[in-house]
Amino acid sequence: MPQSFPAISDQKQLQQWAITPNAGALTELAKGIWDCAMQTKQRPLVVLSTAGPLIGVRAALEQNRPKDLPSNIAFLPQVISFADWLDAAPGAWKFPKKQSDLERWLSVFVNLRKHKTLQAWFKAESEAGAWGLAQAVIDACDTLSELVVPQLQSELNALLDTHSLDAQAWLKRVELVLDQAIAKAYVGLSKKVVDEESAVLLTFWRYLTNVGDPVIRKHLAMAAHLQAVKENAENSHGTVRPFIWVQTADPKPVDQELIDRYLIDYAQFASVVRVNLDWQTVALWPEALCGQNAEGEIVIADASEQQQVEQNINSSRHDGWRLLAARRFEELAWVAAKSIESHLIAKRKNIALVAQDRLAARRARALLSRLGSSLRIRDETGWKLSTTRAAAAFDSFLELIRAPKEGPSASVLLEFLQNPYFDLAHSLQKSPEVCVGLIAQLEDILLASQAKSGWETFIAAIEKANGYTSAHGGSPNEQLIALIRFTKKLHLAWQSPLLQCSSAYSQLQINLQDAGMAQRLEKDAAGKQLLEVLKRFDLRGGLYNNLEMRLPEWLSLLKTVIEEASYEEAGKEAEATLSILPLSSTRLREFDAVVVVGCDEQQLPAFSEPPLFFSDALNRYLKTSTIAAQYIQQARDLSQLLVSCKRVDLIWQSKSKSGEPLRPSAWIQRLQVALKKEIPWEVVEAKLKPYEGQSQPIQTSVSIPDVDLSIPTTVSPSAYKALRDCPYRYYVSNLLGLRKAKDFEEGFDASLAGQTLHAILKNFFQALKTEEKKSHSSIHGGADARRQWMIDHLMKFSEKEFEKLIAGDARILGTLRDWQKQIPSFVKWQLDRESEGWRYHDAELPIGFTLEITDPNGVKQDIRIAGRADRFDIHQSDTGAAAVIDYKNQKIKKITQRAENILDDPQLLIYARGATENSTEARIPGRAVEQAEWVTLRADIKDEEKTIRVHPVENMSGVMAAFSEQVVNDLNDLWARKPMTAFAPDSVCQYCEARGICRKGMW
């Protein structure tokens, strides 16, 4: 039987009332509040201890409004949450300035620097860990303050009596009272604390506690309200509006004591009714009915209480309770999504998803997103801001500025430049048209040259690419260098060893403006919230304005604050609403259906992380929340949910990750046992419907090029090699033009180091030719002098060419040193070659030849087969002889293998034929290439006698004839669009980019 609302007396006594937290709870509460209004002829002030049921209470008041209300109480009673009520305290402007969370973290940081005793404790922590620990320290300090500050309440009340005095003087007095109280409490608490950890914490508490703490402000606000009601009572001769306190959740003992005392004090000036929840007819388990005793232990139910619980279970059993088991995680999320969908189909519009298993709830949410805008999803569990696209983009900027002074890695750079909030045109002050494709071009250059890190490396790679473009009649893209310079400027601004917090914030804002990110973030819902969070770092004019810290410390603070922030989705009108919330948020709220996901024995009940510093026993002493209290509260919340909501789906995963069976929560099992006698509560095994289909074994991939597919009329040596290796691969990569996205981990032949070696050798031999023309040069002083000149200059050229790369990435120094070890042996080989009559002639020459073929339509096609030869030599005494050389940054063994398959990789033959057929173009008029050689730049030099540096093409005329015949056949087949079959040895397939398309291994 519900209790009737008490008759309001003017006995200056706290009155108690209790409501039953079932489906009718809000109506009962609303009727009671109206009853109070009618009795007192006043508009009551209703304060709820938690904010969750606020809207529900207001709606219930509106629905239950009595007819014929006197005009002075016609307005709805004022309903407000405790937190809002504190904020609305009269004269709150005079209170000490509220410290933000960030300021409190910084206070931990400052105290750490000041006090040696505390430093040792934080030593082992990384920067991110240290800020996390700072948060835990602050929470623990608040817990200690919660215990101590209530003892100050009478002093605070007395201080507020005089708050009409000068605000500053008043504040000083508050500080003084607090200091005295802390000093006194510190002595008392120190005696109780034995371990070092708690002793350090107490020291922190002593240093950190100040009048801007939320606990102190809470007490000041309560005192201010009390003061106001007292003044009201005096001025209005006792007709003050009644105060109704609704205890929506079990309070911590320390809060219980505080509010009990406060309500008694308040009752001296106004009618006060405290509303509790009565679990008598709602509790489904004894612990929910009996609660805990004064010692914090769970009370054991007696026989009559057991009977009461049984009665509650039997009378509240709904057909709408469903117990669903899913075997795997994915099934769990799928079942949750399906349950919600079934409620929506049944036209239920207000649905709750209780996220006992947060991951499964997130996954279910993702599955539900296909329902589109007709379902509004409100995530009350706190969607982290850090998981949004805006935060990821901002993070890419932070990664850029935290890079070492040489510069970031190419992936970090590209990640930043490719973030959707970076405004390239704005950054370069150019029109958007100029910037089209710029970042993709930069990525291509960095990938192709394997420029992995460092500003100088990036610039060198771009200059090389630009140089190549101009040499081939293209126009170099100057914006690429401008882009690197712009990003480098952003990075350099952060390179000082110590940052001042306030100037770091200004710098950050300038950077975000310059990169156009601030403007774009402003236009995005999550971006806007992110900018708001960043504003907290504006410490100008505050206590920590001049605080200095290292960049990694500041960055990890920034990241920790963003990590703590929640993203609030903008509400939009929709046909139905799904609220994702924790179990505690379902208290006194009404839903058409509730789905609880994660009801297994491991996740229900779920306990909050224990405070870092306090044992359960110490928690009890500090009168804060204990495991037992949380257990009881959850039993009550679940009872309330099951009793008051008609449709509840309880879903659990019946197999753990390791395949072990998982049972439903003990509460559910106990309900099953209790219900067995009456109507058994069956578990429904969720089964995913398998999709049926006939599979057909895949055959070897073959493709016939479509008639509309154009075939290139130029073929590079590498493209021809691809065609020889595997026609299907050629089809995918050269005809369809499909490319795999590359990253920097993959090795390339054309690495920046390899290209650099080629450039060094070209420059060196050109310099040698020039030097030879100088009649007085030391180079003419005999074989030894020539050798020395060559070694010295090759060393010098190498140092110079590698210098920039090493500035960008010091690891490249190893490559330089390896190469320098090769130089004497390389020079020896060159001198030996010269003694045979060969002389360096030219390098890096584009060269090729043209074939005429007739396609199936009878149309003649000129196909150009061409590439770039590394080097040509000519013979001094044989005026008709020339040689082509290809440098390879590979071991000789690899080159020997290559030579065995020369017809499949005929690069040197292409150059030889090209140069012979077009000797003028090759700048060797009148000569024919008779010799072709591969030269290794990584020869084994351990034993000079055994060093092999060169591998010649053997039987040159024979292979050349075979190649000439083969290439015509291959091109004829290609232009005839014959089927292109996938075949290649595994050694080729291993690195093939088209493997995912040809499905090698499946056939």
Ligand code: SF4
């Ligand atoms: S994986 Fe092998 S068979 Fe398939 S396309 Fe590549 S090279 Fe050819």
